[in-house]
């Protein structure tokens with residue numbers, strides 16, 4: 001019962017915290033590479049935080065070191081505050097090449113006090129055109145919020161603070177391609193898109209407010225990676241009864257999904273008659289969620 005044994009106890013505790021901590025929240029140094037924008041992208045706080053910024057000269061971006069094929073991927077973002085009109089923060093999964101697959105979150109900035117638009121899309125075999133857009137029920141620039149993608153062979157679920165906002169079901173039976181064969185990397189960027197982002201391009205970036213900065217933390221992937229297989233915490237495929245209890249999509253989740261879609265969805269390709277005068281794409285048939 002000397003000092004050395006209590007020292008050992010403390011070291012074991014520290015190690016456990018480190019192991020648990022690192023399993024829970026990935027270190028940005030280990031998981032991501034800053035890919036463009038020079039000093040505008042930064043990893044700091046010992047790898048627990050990342051920031052991207054945008055100025056007149058350039059934006060910036062990063063990508064994951066790993067390639068994922070299915071998984072649940074969570075990231076906390078705090079978006080550009082103040083007048084963010086004209087800026088776009090993207091956060092997405094994508095494979096490579098002309099017939100690539102992609103699962104997108106894009107945050108379109110706005111003038112101070114006006115709502116960001118959260119734009120989502122799914123590409124399969126190089127084709128997107130499956131946009132849904134939302135306002136958020138909070139100010140995404142005040143605090144960090146968690147944006148998640150759950151990607152399984154049977155569906156893709158977009159979540160915000162653990163509330164499902166969108167479900168894209170696998171409709172291959174109806175002839176709709178679904179992302180399931182091409183591994184994807186995680187990408188993010190902050191860039192200037194004032195030709196279209198805010199009120200369709202009407203509001204331009206106010207460069208006197210530059211640099212614009214977005215912050216990232218709390219990255220967590222319970223996923224299948226090309227290099228090391230599937231994390232046991234993630235089930236690639238769920239049976240109907242497992243779906244009923246999966247926290248992403250149980251009865252509570254489905255009610256929240258309907259709530260978000262009713263009050264916060266501002267665009268849905270599946271109800272854009274002008275765009276599809278001869279009928280909606282097959283996956284738009286009312287699906288059981």
Ligand SMILES: *[C@@H]1O[C@H](CO)[C@@H](O)[C@H](O)[C@H]1NC(C)=O
Pocket residue numbers: 108109110111114115116117197198199200
């Ligand atoms: C910006 O605010 C305007 C006015 O409230 C709104 O119509 C628009 O959807 C908002 N978001 C973007 C990205 O334009």
